[in-house]
Amino acid sequence: MAELGEDVESLPRGGFRCRLCHVTVANKPSLDDHLHGKKHQRLENLRTVRQAQELRSVFVSGFRKGTLASELSDYFQAYGEVANVVMDKDKGVYAIVELQNKEVLEKVLAQPQHSLGGQKLRVKPREKKDFKYTPPRKQGSARREQLSPEKLAQNLCQADDVDAQMALMVQLFEFSESERRLRDLLVSLIQEVFLEFFPGSAILPFGSSVNGFDVSGCDLDLFLDLEKTKSFQASAKGPSEAQADNGASPERDSRSEDSILSDIDLASATVPEVLELVATVLRKCVPGVHNVQAVLNARCPVVKFWHKESGLRGDISINNKLALCNTRFLQLCTEADERVRPLVYVLRYWAKQQALAGNPFGGGPLLNNYALTLLVLFFLQTCSPPLLPTVDHLRELSGNEEQTTVDGWDCSFPKDSARLEPSSNTENLCSLLAEFFRVFENYDFAGCVISLREGRPLPLPSFLASEVGHKLKLGPFNLQDPFELSHNVAANINEKTALHFRRCCGAAAKYCRSLQYQRKSSKGKIWGLVRLFQPGSHEAEAPGAEGFVIDLPPMLTVLPAQSQEVLCRAGDFHQRWFQKVCTAVAFVLRDVLKCSCVETQQGSQEGWEATGSKQEKEQQEAKTEQLAGSKRSLEEEDDDDDNDKEGAPSPPSKRSRADTLLPAGKSVAWNCDAWHRVWLGRRRVRRQLHGLELGSEPKSGSLELEAKVSKAISQQEGEAAEPLLRFVACARAGDGMSGEQAARISLSFAPAPEQAATFQEFFHFLQGFLPRMVEQHLASVA
Ligand code: ATP
Ligand code: MG
Secondary structure, three states, X not given: OHHHOOOEEEOHHHOEEEOOOOEEEOOHHHHHHHHHOHHHHHHHHHHHHHXXXXXXXXXXXXXXXXXXXXXXXXHHHOOOOEEEEEEOOOOOOEEEEEEOOHHXXXXXXXXXXXXXXXXXXXXEEOOOOOOOOOOOOOOOOOOOOOOOHHHHXXXXXXXXXXXXXXXXXXXXXXXXXXXXXXXXXXXXXXHHHHHHHOOOOEEEEEHHHOOOOOOOOOOEEEEEEOHHHHHHHHHHHOHHHHHHHHOOOHHHHHHHHHOHHHHOOOOOOOHHHHHHHHHHHHHHHOOOEEEEEEEOOOXXXXXXXXXXXOOEEEEEEOOOHHHHHHHHHHHHHHHHOOOHHHHHHHHHHHHHHOOOEOOOOOOOOOEOHHHHHHHHHHHHHXXXXXXXXXXXXXXXXXXXXXXXXEOOEEOOOOOOHHHOOOOOOOOOHHXXXXXXXXXXXXXXOOOEEEEOOOOEEEEHHHHHOOOOOOOOOOOOOOEEOOOOOOOEOOOOOOHHHHHHHHHHHHHHHHHHOOHHHHOOOOOOOOOOHHHHOOOOHHHHHOOOOOOEEEEEOOOHHHOOHHHHHHHHHOOOHHHHHHHHHHHHHHHHHHHHOOOEEEXXXXXXXXXXXXXXXXXXXXXXXXXXXXXXXXXXXXXXXXXXXXXXOOOOOOOHHHHOOOOOOOOOOOEEEEEEEEOOOOOOOHHHHHHHHHHHOOOOOOOOOOHHHHHHHHHHHHHHHOOOOOOOEEEEEEEEEOXXXXXXXXXXXEEEEEEOHHHHHHHHHHHHHHHHHHHHHHHHHHHHHO
């Protein structure tokens, strides 16, 4: 390896990879060709130039916002020639000043204090970093378009058998080469900035970006390792001892004193304090990063962010070393047997469609993807013959150098999957999947603790007598973390979800026994995985299956007394009131939440039932109109921008048809499309808008403000090619419409069946939001 040079890495089967150019070649002659080729030579030269530039550059921060590159250049000219000044283009809070040569650099660094325009400047040498080639890319184009359930079904039906369908699932969902590259680039960008502020720190990705279960667009989980930074800081505190002890250079000492670190003592700072600092660096210094928010009350506190160009969402945590370790463990399992990935991809998707798992907004009683994956791995440890080794067995296989303890937990397992014996299990994917459902349909999740360490369910009495027995939080679903043995990764699961999980497994096991699962349809019908992904007969038990219904409280009293009287005196009082509420509902969905919303033509007594059954045809018809409508609405909003009336709701009479198309009977229905996750992060956006508009601040929670919030979220997410959610909303007046009864109106929602899980999140939000907004609208137009 040494004679290959640092840039070259040898691969299994005689291949090589050039790390500098991101090029993989099959053998030594091709490697030689590459190393002598134009691309490699050019990048080597570029690296030499960059490294020389780095050696004569300083990192400058602390200047006033809006400071020009020329002002910095003028300032540093006092020490000698300035070759170049590169401002941080996104936020303008730091700059790299390249000096003519090392002598000038030394003069600059010898000056104990710098100030510009009355501001004290922080000036320090550049951190040494590896040169990284950035291949040309189209920004933001790396993420695949989200695959609609319809397209997925079409693709799957064309495969030859279930095993091929399962392999296809991986291909359709995993990262493309460009998405992987984009993520690497974003990680190095963040790493580069953090190195400047936290010398010696490392940004390490974990979770689904790197554990082998990547799904296009999944979040980017990052761990910020500050161990070395802490020692830098400690050595800077006691320079004489530090230099004597470990030979730290004066340059190193001045580095940590000059950095943002001088504001905080990492050794004694609390997690929230450090995370607030991390949030500040992300917010102020990493180009393209927005919506930075420290979430401190989670089990593992994180700073959340969104990167605009890539559209990626990410988390940074600082005390999550065990996650790095379990990430590597999951990865090892995927490398141990090629059946692991397809099985996990299919089960994650199935569970999401059944509203059983996924990473729901705000937690909730669903299995998270990590827990579900562990359950699949446990199944593979316990099938016969086993397909994966137990974690105890892995520990036995690990070498001396692999013995690791993290936070007191034994995390030893081999790094290289080549050390594992191949499994003698020869079952195909189709039957393994069926077997998974069969095993868990009647599983006693409450009566044991599932242990991946031992590869068996531990009976409760003996588990309770064990060392960690009293520390693990027992519940209806007990799934022990393979490393942190006192942690139940399914502790959030309640009775109902545990039961639902077993029922869904039961229904799936039954379906897997049918020919429709096992054989491709010769008549072009859906078959195999496709039926499995549709909500099944167990639907009645699904959360939300009792119906997505919101009962609007009696709201007549929100009208001014006079209007109430006028309305009550009118002969068609019920109809008028119902019409007002319908107008308000349509207004909130369309103008406040930015959904496309088209009233169906059948506002009649049987409207709701009919809407359900004829839904498809009508949605098709409505689609064209909706698309045109949403485009129009975007254009209108642009105009609003010009007039400085951003997001101001337009008069309801302008767009709502509930006024003109009165129902003949008691219900009105709308075909709706939600294009963006307008239910997520509203509080944060609201705060941001407040910040921007002090002075002209709209009333908190007003229709106008909420419309702006939805608009901002839509803009942040970018234009969507397809709606995120498709649903029918129906307003229905209560029976026995007399007196006060007339005021009772219920709203039912029917999402497209395959979207029930995602719709549930939206619905939870609507339950609180919609009645409040409807009430406000009624009051405002009274
Ligand atoms: P995705 O983001 O695609 O849903 P993920 O595996 O990245 O999947 P996250 O919820 O983002 O899931 O969690 C990131 C990682 O953090 C997991 O892969 C796992 O390594 C670790 N992790 C998550 N939840 C737990 C938990 N309850 N206990 C221990 N580690 C966890
Ligand atoms: Mg993740």
